[in-house]
Amino acid sequence: MQTHDTPDAGRESALHAIRDRNKGLDGPTQRKRLLEALQALGSVTTYEASRCLDIYHPPARAKELRQEGYRITTLRRPVLTEAGARHSVGVYLLARHSAPGGKP
Numbered sequence: 001m002q003t004h005d006t007p008d009a010g011r012e013s014a015l016h017a018i019r020d021r022n023k024g025l026d027g028p029t030q031r032k033r034l035l036e037a038l039q040a041l042g043s044v045t046t047y048e049a050s051r052c053l054d055i056y057h058p059p060a061r062a063k064e065l066r067q068e069g070y071r072i073t074t075l076r077r078p079v080l081t082e083a084g085a086r087h088s089v090g091v092y093l094l095a096r097h098s099a100p101g102g103k104p
């Protein structure tokens with residue numbers, strides 16, 4: 001089991017750059033950040049979305065992207081928190097060639 005869900009420095013820098021390019025707290029901007037991160041990195045954890053992309057409620061943004069036609073799968077990964085407790089973290093994966101309406 002992984003000890004913590006903290007992204008490595010290069011991944012964290014990429015996530016912060018996406019956040020900084022897409023400023024704003026509204027839902028559409030948060031969805032844009034999540035989608036860009038999924039397209040660039042292949043996966044995003046709920047921790048990364050919240051902490052690095054400044055997305056208030058990652059599950060809602062992923063659901064909204066699905067409603068727009070993107071094929072996003074959610075997996076669960078166990079991690080240990082800093083306090084040593086077991087916790088399940090969501091990992092979002094964007095299907096290859098996913099686009100609105102399911103078209104490549």
